[in-house]
Amino acid sequence: MNEPLRELIEFLKIPSVSAKEEHKPDIQKAADWLVERLRRAGFSAEAVPTAGHPIVYAEKIVGEERPTVLVYGHYDVQPAEPLELWKTPPFEPTIRDGKLYARGASDDKGQVFAHVAAVSQLGGELPVNVKFVIEGEEEVGSSNLVPFVEANRERLAADAVLVSDSPMFAPGLPTLTYGLRGLTYMEARLRGLGRDVHSGAYGGAVPNAAHAAAWMISQLKDPMGWVRIPGFYDDVEPISPAEREMWSKLPFDEAEYAAEVGARSTAGEPGYGILERRWARPTFDVNGIGSGYQGEGSKTVIAAEAFFKFSMRLVPNQDPGKIADLTEAYLRKIVPEGYELEVLRYHGGQPVLVPTDSSPMQAAAAALSRAWGRETVFTREGGSIPIVYDFMRVLGAPVVLMGFGLESDNLHAPNEKIDLINFEKGIEASKNFFRLLPQYVGKGK
Amino acid sequence: MNEPLRELIEFLKIPSVSAKEEHKPDIQKAADWLVERLRRAGFSAEAVPTAGHPIVYAEKIVGEERPTVLVYGHYDVQPAEPLELWKTPPFEPTIRDGKLYARGASDDKGQVFAHVAAVSQLGGELPVNVKFVIEGEEEVGSSNLVPFVEANRERLAADAVLVSDSPMFAPGLPTLTYGLRGLTYMEARLRGLGRDVHSGAYGGAVPNAAHAAAWMISQLKDPMGWVRIPGFYDDVEPISPAEREMWSKLPFDEAEYAAEVGARSTAGEPGYGILERRWARPTFDVNGIGSGYQGEGSKTVIAAEAFFKFSMRLVPNQDPGKIADLTEAYLRKIVPEGYELEVLRYHGGQPVLVPTDSSPMQAAAAALSRAWGRETVFTREGGSIPIVYDFMRVLGAPVVLMGFGLESDNLHAPNEKIDLINFEKGIEASKNFFRLLPQYVGKGK
Secondary structure: OOHHHHHHHHHHOOOOEOOOHHHHHHHHHHHHHHHHHHHHOOOEEEEEOOOOOOEEEEEEOOOOOOOEEEEEEEOOEOOOOOHHHOOOOOOOOEEEOOEEEOOOOOOOHHHHHHHHHHHHHHHHHOOOEEEEEEEOOHHHOOOOHHHHHHHOOOOOOOOEEEEOOOEEOEOOEOEEEEEEOEEEEEEEEEEOOOOOEEHHHHOOOOOOHHHHHHHHHHHHEOOOOOEOOOOOOOOOOOOOHHHHHHHHOOOOOHHHHHHHOOOOOOOOOOOOOHHHHHHOOOEEEEEEEEEEOOOOOOOOEEOOEEEEEEEEEEOOOOOHHHHHHHHHHHHHHHOOOOOEEEEEEEEEEOOEEOOOOOHHHHHHHHHHHHHHOOOOEEEEEOOOOHHHHHHHHHHOOOEEEEOOEEHHHOOOOOOOEEEHHHHHHHHHHHHHHHHHHHHHHOOOO | OOHHHHHHHHHHOOOOEOOOHHHHHHHHHHHHHHHHHHHHOOOEEEEEOOOOOOEEEEEEOOOOOOOEEEEEEEOOEOOOOOHHHOOOOOOOOEEEOOEEEOOOOOOOHHHHHHHHHHHHHHHHHOOOEEEEEEEOOHHHOOOOHHHHHHHOOOOOOOOEEEEOOOEOOEOOEOEEEEEEOEEEEEEEEEEOOOOOEEHHHHOOOOOOHHHHHHHHHHHHEOOOOOEOOOOOOOOOOOOOHHHHHHHHOOOOOHHHHHHHOOOOOOOOOOOOOHHHHHHOOOEEEEEEEEEEOOOOOOOOEEOOEEEEEEEEEEOOOOOHHHHHHHHHHHHHHHOOOOOEEEEEEEEEEOOEEOOOOOHHHHHHHHHHHHHHOOOOEEEEEOOOOHHHHHHHHHHOOOEEEEOOEOHHHOOOOOOOEEEHHHHHHHHHHHHHHHHHHHHHHOOOO
16 A cells, blocks of 8 residues: 555544534644644644634745745535445445545545645645645535635735535546535424313314425425525526537537436526536525434324524525525515524635636646556546635635546445545646646746 | 222333234233133133234123123324424423323223223123223234234124223213224335436436426315315215214314314315215225435435325225226326335225114213213214224124224324323213113113
C-alpha cells in the first residue's frame, strides 16, 4: 500500500460526524490529525477554534511573487446511519475491487487529502504559495466558515480557490464544474391535536396531522415534478443554447443512470433532459417525513403531530432567502384549517456560475487532461457548496471546482467509497495544477 | 385502599404488552396472575396455551337451571411508547385526583377486573353461572381467540356475553353500547430507488418515495374527509331517523369535545354530526407515515423507500375483506409510475349492531341505572372489538357491551387512566347484573 493511501485510511478511521454532539472529540481529533500532517509537509498549520467545530488553516509561502492557491475542503462527514446497510463498518476503511469504502472516502476526506498528499510530494519544489482552509462543519451548514473568511480576508488572499468536493462526470473523464445549485432547507411541523388519540374512538371526527402533511406535500410539487410555490420560477435563468449543445455531447445514458440508482425510471420536469433537470433547473424534495406509529405491525392511533423536512435546490438567479419567504408564505396559505403550523429554516446557499475562461480554470483543465490523458469536460453540478459563493464574494478570486469523486460514490448514503484510481490521479492532477498555474496566470517563472 | 383497588394495581404492574416479543414472560405472568385470582374466587381456572399468547378460561357453575353469563375481556395492553410523555411510569400505577394512571387501567385490565372483583364479592351468593374468557392478544388482532371459541362452542355456551371494553358516554352517565365499527388495517410500502441518494446531486431527476406516499394519501381521502376509494361507501347502512333522534338527546358539546383532545376544531364529513361521524360513518386514517431522515436538524437525502400504515373504520354492512380488496386495487391504480408498491394487510374486524331490546340488554340497563342512579343511555362506539361479531356468530348469544371507561381515558396513548369512581361503580353494576339477569331471562328463581 502506498503512503498517501495508508494515510488516507488513517484519516478515514476518525468518525468526525459534525451533526452529532457525541462525536465532538472525533472532530477535534480529525482537525489535529490534519494539522500534524500539514506541518510534516512543511506548512505552518493550526486548528482555529470557532463557535462550532475548528477550522484547519495552513500555509506555505514560497515567494511573494508566486501565484497563491487557496485549497478548500472539509474534514467532517455525514452521519453514517442506517448502519445496518453498510457492507463493512463506515469507520473501518476497506478496499474491495479497487475501491476504498468508508464514510467520507469521497465526501470529502479523500478529495481534500489528495491535495495534502500533492503538496507533500512536491516538497521543496512547490512552485506556488498554497493555503489550506479545511473546515469541520460543511455537513451542518458551514455557519462559522463565512465569518472566518470575512475576518481573514487578507490572510486568505489568493489568485485561485481550489475546491475538490464534487464528482467527475464519468469514470476516467476529467471534469471541471463551473456551476452549482443553491439550497434552502426547511421543515414544517404540524399539530392537529393536544395528544395522540385512539383511531377507532376518534377517527372521522378529529384532525389527523399525517393527512395534513401529506396533503400539503401534494400541493408543493405536482406528480410531474412542477413546484407549485407561487413565484418559485420567477428568477430562474434559462439554459443557454450553447450550454445545451455542450451538455448534449457528454457521454450520458439515461437508462444506465436510472439503473445505477436502482430506479425503474427517471423522474422530473417534462421538456428538460436529465442533465438539465439536475444542473440548471430548481427542484423541491422532501428529505424526511414522520408521523404516528413507526414500528413494526400496527397501532391504531391518530397522531397529534407530523413533520416534513424538505429542501429546494436553486439555480442562478434564485435567492435562497427570497425562496424561503415565498415557501413559508405558501405553506401558511395551504395549511388546512385546524392545524398549528411551525416553519423552521435550516441552512441555505447561493447558486453559483463561474466563467470557464479564467486563467486558473484553463490551468486546471490542462492539469486534469494531463493526469487522465483525456480532454477535460466542463459541467455543472446538482449539489450545493454554499461556501463557493462566499469565497468569490469575499476574496474576489476565481474558484476552480476540480472533483475526484463519482456520482456513484454513495455520498450521504451507506457504502460511501472512492475509486483508488481517482485518488491517485487526483494527487497527480493537483501536482500538475500547482506546476502549471504560474504559466497561466503569468506570474512567477 | 380497598381490596379490589389494591389488586388492580398489582395486575397493572405487569407490563403485558402483547405486541413486543420481549414482554412474552410478562404476558404469561399476567395470565397466571388472573388464574390464581379466579381460583381464589372459587372458579376452576386455567391459562390455555395457544399458538400465540394464552387465553385465561375460568368458570363457576352454580346450577344447570341458572342462566349463564360469559364475561370477555383482555389482559394484554398496548405498547406504552412514547414513554417520555407519561407523567408517571406506565407500569407504576399512580393515583392522582381520584384517577388511577397506568397502561391498561381502562383498556382493559381495569374494566375486566371489575367483573372478577364482583364475582369474588358475591362469593357463595352468585346467582348465575359465570364463565370468563380473558385473552392476551386483543391489541394485536385476537388471531387465536376465534379458533378457541369455535373449538369450545359448547363449553362456552351462554345466555349472554358480557363485554366491558368500551367507554361510558359521559362521566356519571351509565351507558350500553349497541354498535361497533369494524376495521381494516393495512400498510403501503413504496420503493423508488435502490438506495438513498444525495438530494443535491440527484434532486429533480429521480423518484422520491416520500412524495409518492404523500400524493397517494392525498388521493385516498380528500381534505373534507371523503374517502376516495371507489366503492368504499357502497354498502354503508344509512343512519335511521330514530337513531339520529336518540343521539341528538345525548349531552354532547362539540367545543368541549374538541377542547378535550386539544383540537382547534373538529373535522370530518360535512352533513353529519360528530357522533354520527364517529359511530355510523366509515373513515380512513393514516396511523403512521415515515420516510427519509427522522432525526434532528437536516439531512440532504432522497430516501429510497417510504411507508404509510392506515386503517379504515367500517360500519354495517361494510365487509373488511371486501374493503381491503377495493383499497388494494385503488392503491395499485393510483401508485405513480416508477415506484414499487407492496401492500400489507394486518388485522380486521366486522362492524356490529346488536338489538337493544334483548333480555340481557334490558337487565344490563337496569343494573347500570341502579349503580349510577341515572337512566342508562344506548350509544354506539367508534372503535372496534372484532371478537364481538365472532361471539354472536359462533355462540348465538346476545352481547352486552357494558363500559366503565371514558373517552378521555387516553386509550392507546400516554397517561392512560381509569376514574376510581367508575371502577367502583363498575363492580357494583356487575353484581347488579348477575343478580338481575335471572328475572329478565325468565330462568332460575
